[in-house]
Amino acid sequence: MSYTIAYEASSAPSKARELVSFMEEFYATSDNPTAHEKYAGSFTSDATLIMGPKTGKGYDEILAIRHSLWTHVASRKHTPVKIFFGGENELMLHGKVLYTLKATGNQVEVPWAGRVEFAFDNAGANPKMKFYQVYLDTAAQSGK
Secondary structure, X not given: OXXXXXXXXXXXXXXXXXHHHHHHHHHHHHOOOOOHHHHHOOEEEEEEEEEOOEEEEHHHHHHHHHHHOOOOEEEEEEEEEEEEEEEOOEEEEEEEEEEEEOOOOOEEEEEEEEEEEEEOOOOOOOXXXXXXXXXXXXXXXXXX
């Protein structure tokens, strides 16, 4: 699946294209039900992930959250719409996600927004998320 996220190039930081590409790849990974380790590997070793009411710090806790996100969901398809940069290493974005629920097969579409802070390696490349907070109604995923 292809993911393309819009952003304003005129107000974007120098690494904008790299960060946008990272996020496009991240949502493809997020929508893959078997890519748990790749998902958790998108974060720094000391990262914080806040997904609605769930918070995880570090690889193991982020991996556990990732597994829990598939408990009631058979499939998901993110449609990220636009990124807004808050500096060289920070962005916010919004979109929607379409869930197919395991229990009923029903589809539920949920709007979301997120805030991301990035860290780069010593060469200033290879971004990873050091902080990611997602704002959404998690009740839709529960199948209730």
